Amino acid sequence: MSEEMRPRLTAEERREQILAAASVVFGERGYAGGTTDAIAKEAGVSQAYVVRMFGGKENLFRAAADRAAARVRFAFRDTIAGFRGDEDLDEKRLALSMAYIGLMADRGLLLTLLHLFSLGHDPVLGPVARDCFLDVFRVVRDEAGFTGPEATEFFSRGMLTTVLLAMRIPDSAGRPEADELMSCAFGERTTDLISLMQGQVPLDDAAR
């Protein structure tokens, strides 16, 4: 944004800043398309610092993806912790769906995960992808008390939601099929999400 005085931070604080920036950039452009330079600009540091702090782009992506998966797990566990124990399946499903949809506010988080999942062929990131997915799956199945088919059904919905987010389906709002698809997939939060996603402006030229 603006050129401001940038105070020295601890490595820990910078690390978090860079990971947040990496989440935005990798979320929008994917692993191969996201450059360390764009991430550095987004975080307000030099490209060399980004690379050296994480020891390479691959490690940086891995860290950003791990962080994203950890946040999804936390959001689910946080929701589950609020259960009283007498909820039926529909109540639990709705609560977890709302938690998932809430994660969309963190621009890039779910998209970074989707890009991770598309790297199954990669010898290093492929196993990371499968581990992240299965870790979250286990949380929903075991800690929320879903059966296997119930958890699978829940993840189906989640993947459609994520793909629609990646596709920027609200950009097609007004077309009848798009409107119906969104209202079926997002339910009562459809209008929220339309304004949310449309507010997410693309990375500016400065970060290119």
Add this chain to the structure above:
Amino acid sequence: MSEEMRPRLTAEERREQILAAASVVFGERGYAGGTTDAIAKEAGVSQAYVVRMFGGKENLFRAAADRAAARVRFAFRDTIAGFRGDEDLDEKRLALSMAYIGLMADRGLLLTLLHLFSLGHDPVLGPVARDCFLDVFRVVRDEAGFTGPEATEFFSRGMLTTVLLAMRIPDSAGRPEADELMSCAFGERTTDLISLMQGQVPLDDAAR
């Protein structure tokens, strides 16, 4: 593979060869990660020819994605054409699911589409992504006679299936959660798909 005599082909035949190669390469590495050189090697032609025939990488990806979406539509329409008219929802759903799963045999087809869907932010490819998705959606809803919610549910399953394919979930076969997830998502075709996906060897170094 082997160095063979390469006869002259018509432009139409070469075009199809290159699109098939592009589907494989883009499916595995995505738009940004898939190089025109890898596609050229996969198709057995020079990199310059690939670029010039399609007028640039973006047009090539667009053509490969359009071709993939057209094949999905064709597979669905072909299935629907076999309906007698007295099927119930479950029968239609199962038949269409089988058609979709059958598309996995074409290495790269569904993965190229998934990568396309992740480009919603792109000013050129974003609209292409939304159009492709909505076109297929319309086929299922209108021509197969699904309601909006039924079609949405069907596409949820499809997106999970596709993500599991991208993730190479069969590489985690043996782990209990992975096995349960696959049996829930793939049903009776689970073992087919495990052998199918594991037979899909990564692109070799020569095509790097």
Add this chain to the structure above:
DNA sequence: TACGCTAGTAATCGATTGATAACATGTCAA
């Protein structure tokens, strides 16, 4: 057989990218 069109390739270029090395600056303890 010479001509013109189509199907190709080899060579090369400029831009981008991830990475590294060398250097600078701030902070804190002895």
Add this chain to the structure above:
DNA sequence: TTGACATGTTATCAATCGATTACTAGCGTA
């Protein structure tokens, strides 16, 4: 104060990639 370590930056490099240009070879046909 000084010195040692942590927080950064600038400059630069080798590799890669998409694209362009110039050239070559096959093939039907007038």
